[in-house]
Amino acid sequence: MKKRILIITTGGTLASTNGNEGMVPKLNSNDIFSNIEGITTYYDVEFLELFSLDSSNIQPEEWQLLARTIYDRYLEFQGIVIIHGTDTMAYTAAALSFMLQNIPIPVVLTGSQLSILNPIADAVENCRCAINMAGSGVPGVFVAFNRKVIRGTRASKVRTISFDAFESINSPYIGVVNSNGLDISHYTLKNKEGDFCLQDNLSTKVFLLKLIPGTDPNIFEMLFQMGYRGIVLEAFGIGGLHFERRDLAKAIGEAIHKGMTIVVGSQCLYEGSNLSVYQTGQRILQQGALQSHDMTMEAAVTKLMWVLGQTDKKEEIERYFNIDLVGEVNLPKESKGCYI
Numbered sequence: 001m002k003k004r005i006l007i008i009t010t011g012g013t014l015a016s017t018n019g020n021e022g023m024v025p026k027l028n029s030n031d032i033f034s035n036i037e038g039i040t041t042y043y044d045v046e047f048l049e050l051f052s053l054d055s056s057n058i059q060p061e062e063w064q065l066l067a068r069t070i071y072d073r074y075l076e077f078q079g080i081v082i083i084h085g086t087d088t089m090a091y092t093a094a095a096l097s098f099m100l101q102n103i104p105i106p107v108v109l110t111g112s113q114l115s116i117l118n119p120i121a122d123a124v125e126n127c128r129c130a131i132n133m134a135g136s137g138v139p140g141v142f143v144a145f146n147r148k149v150i151r152g153t154r155a156s157k158v159r160t161i162s163f164d165a166f167e168s169i170n171s172p173y174i175g176v177v178n179s180n181g182l183d184i185s186h187y188t189l190k191n192k193e194g195d196f197c198l199q200d201n202l203s204t205k206v207f208l209l210k211l212i213p214g215t216d217p218n219i220f221e222m223l224f225q226m227g228y229r230g231i232v233l234e235a236f237g238i239g240g241l242h243f244e245r246r247d248l249a250k251a252i253g254e255a256i257h258k259g260m261t262i263v264v265g266s267q268c269l270y271e272g273s274n275l276s277v278y279q280t281g282q283r284i285l286q287q288g289a290l291q292s293h294d295m296t297m298e299a300a301v302t303k304l305m306w307v308l309g310q311t312d313k314k315e316e317i318e319r320y321f322n323i324d325l326v327g328e329v330n331l332p333k334e335s336k337g338c339y340i
Helices: 029-036 060-076 089-099 123-134 218-225 248-257 279-286 297-310 314-320
Strands: 003-011 016-019 022-025 043-053 079-083 106-110 140-145 148-151 155-157 166-168 175-178 181-184 206-210 230-235 261-266
Touching: 003 029, 003 060, 003 123, 029 043, 029 123, 043 060, 060 079, 060 089, 079 123, 089 106, 089 140, 089 155, 089 297, 106 123, 123 140, 123 148, 123 175, 123 181, 148 166, 155 297, 206 218, 206 297, 218 248, 230 297, 248 261, 248 279, 261 279, 261 297, 297 314
Parallel strands: 003 043, 003 079, 079 106, 106 140, 206 230, 230 261
Antiparallel strands: 016 022, 140 148, 148 175, 155 166, 175 181
16 A cells, blocks of 8 residues: 655745746646656655745744644655755754654655756755655654755755755764665664654744854844844854953843843854853853754754743753754763753
C-alpha cells in the first residue's frame, strides 16, 4: 500500500514565473504536479495550496497557520512536504520545530533556486529528496536541499545563488542522497521525548541585533521603549562586546533588570559562543544574559519567540535555554538538564 504524503504549497521561487516586477509565485499545485509526476509514482500524494507568497513575506502568522494545518491533518498522512521559498525557509523550519515538538511523522521543507519551469532548475531534484524523506518514517522537521537533509533547527541559507544554498550548522546532516538512495544517518536523530501537542504561541516582540564596534548602548533602552521583550545579540568572536567608553554590559544589565530577555551568541557561523572565557563575556553573564551556544541565528531567534510565547517567568525562560528541545543546540555538560 502506498504511503500517503501531503504536499503543502506556500509559494517561493519554485512556484514562480516572471511578472512585471520580477519573479512572482503564481504556479498552482497542478503546475507543480505536472513537473514531478514521475516522483510521486510510489506515493499517494495530495496537494494543499495554503498560500502563495515570496518567502520574504512569510512571517510568524504564516508559521502559525502552517503549524495548525499540520496539526489538524497529520493523522491522515505518513509524511508532509512544504514547498517554501528559500530566503526564510530556515526560520520557518526552526519555528515549526519548536511548535511541533514530538510530531510522529516527517515534515520536510524544500524549495529551489530556480522556478520548476526552468529546464535546468534544481526544483525537481529537491522535491525528489523531500518526498522520499517524507516517506522515510523518521519523525521531525527537516530541510531537504541539494541532495542533503538537514535538521530544521540547524539549517541556514549560506549562499544566495548556488544550488548548494543551505548548510547544516554545527551538526551533521540527517541524510544525503547517494548511490544507496536516501542514506539516513540514524545516529544523528533525536529521540522522541513526549507526546505530540501543538504549541503555537509566539511572541513577535523579539529583535536581532548584530554588534559593530561602537554600537550605542542606548539602543537597548530604545528597544525596551518600543515594547520588545527579547533580544538575540550577535556578539564578537566567542561572545565579546565593548564596555570601554560605550558600556554595553551595563546597558544589557539595565534592560534585563526591566524584564527583557537577552540571549547572546556569536557572529561567527560555526562553533558557537562561550561567554565564560573572556572578561567581556563574563560581565554580561553576571548581568543575567543567556547564551545561544552553537545555535544558528534562525534557531536562537525562533526559540526565543517560542519561549516568550509560553512564559514570561524569568526562571522558566532560563531553564528553557538550558535544555536542548529539538536538536537546536549542543550544550556544555554542566548546562544540560530537563525542563519539568
